[in-house]
Amino acid sequence: MSERNMRIAGIGCGPMGALHYSMIGKIPGLELIALCDIDKNKLSQLADSLGVERKFTDITQMLDEIIPDAVAVIGPPALHILVAEACLERQIPFLCEKPISLTTEDALRLERLADKYGDCGQVGYTSRYSPAQRLAKNVSRSAEFGKISYVATTHLTCSNLGTTSFWGTATRAEGLIHAHGVHAIDLWRFLGGDPLTVSASVTGDRADSNDGFISVLAYVQTADGPHGIIHIKESASHNGDINSDIMGEYSRVCVEDNKNVRYERYGGRDGDWVRNAMANDVLGNGNDIVLPDQPIGYFMGHGLQSQTYEDYFRFEWIAFAQSIRSGKPFAPSVKEGCKTVYLTNAIIESIKKGGQPISVSYS
Structure with missing residues (x-):
């Protein structure tokens, strides 16, 4: 073009x-x-x-x-x-x-x-276009991070689904998962890969009916990579907070509220390698990453704290x-989006079957 x-x-x-x-x-x-x-x-x-x-x-x-x-x-x-x-x-x-x-x-x-x-x-x-989440993924892919063993993603959201199901779903829990929870589900795939098994449950005030706050917790396992959890929760005090936690052999990197990035090197070993990992082009469009002298604790890439919900769009x-x-x-892509649909529906199927482990098919 x-x-x-x-x-x-x-x-x-x-x-x-x-x-x-x-x-x-x-x-x-x-x-x-x-x-x-x-x-x-x-x-x-x-x-x-x-x-x-x-x-x-x-x-x-x-x-x-x-x-x-x-x-x-x-x-x-x-x-x-x-x-x-x-x-x-x-x-x-x-x-x-x-x-x-x-x-x-x-x-x-x-x-x-x-x-x-x-x-x-x-x-x-x-x-996937949060600079903080992309930064965390870059860090976790470094050889110095070690093999990833655990990934957790969480979506805390104020419910706007009302007291009925959403998009014609059978329950509010299913509506919450499809409308909001898919962000945490897709983010897990982005950070951790494609789980092959999932076991999920719903808790909360009358969570299986059409009212009350809902919390969905899914345990997922890949074939030979990380395991972890996907947590989708209605909250009276949060609106769209998306968190992630990636653990490797030697280090851990977390993202809070899609903005704050925390890196921890187990045992406080030297973290010079992080400078190179984080200095990689986070968005693929030339953004520079500003690094502190001390890589342990909190650090922010250039402009991460000022990013807004609209910026991700x-x-x-x-x-x-x-x-x-x-x-x-x-x-x-379309095919990647379809894979998230398959994992989403495996989570819902496990809930319907009382937490029974479900195998996820991606084709």
Whole structure:
């Protein structure tokens, strides 16, 4: 693609759509040229506020009429499936909000389409674009860190699901897992690999019914790598905090609230190697990492403390655009997003079976 503006069409005009489209407007080289939604009032209000002239209520009409360079898919999972199929068949790159589907069957169908037409989609797991999480992963991959033995990810969230299920899920617990918990699930895969077995449970005030705070705890194990936990918890005092903890043979690195990075070298041994590991290009776009003299304890990369929730969306859009222009694979791709669906549904199946260990199939 030439260096002209990348023409992007947006599908879905709810609050999350407004957030994504505002990010597009802040990135040089990206241009929002059309919006689509079946709700004409939402469509007109958002299009007018963003200065977008082309408005559609039919997805295929928009795709075939304007033939955009890329598509933003921002809505419920049923919409994700519909648009992902249309974009894959037309080989139009698309960035899709998470999860790409709720069911394993739909994910398998999307994988087959990605194999047939090419995997031209990216799934919106924003924690992968947290500089702190990427920094922690870089550190943990150093030979000096040692073999990774344990990974834990936690998502603490104020519930906005109300007192009913979400997206048509059977229980609030399932809605919480699909709507919020998938961030912790996908982050575990990003940091620790693909678990082959999972055992999960739900606790909390009437957690199996449609009210009360919910806590989901899943124990996961890879084939020959780390084991660990995925914790998804409603909280009255937190909103979207995502934490991780990676333990190796010689060291440990933790991320708190997607911003604070703590590194600990067991026994206080020299940590010079960390300077090189952390100085690697965290986001792949030339960000410098500012290191303290003392690597033990807390340290922050340049600007980590000032990062906001919205910044992660901006980072993923930058990466998405770079993949289109360079021809490099999208990350996480459609097929990667489907793997997170498989692990998510294995967790739900284990809960339904009273914590019974479940084998996870990724195809």
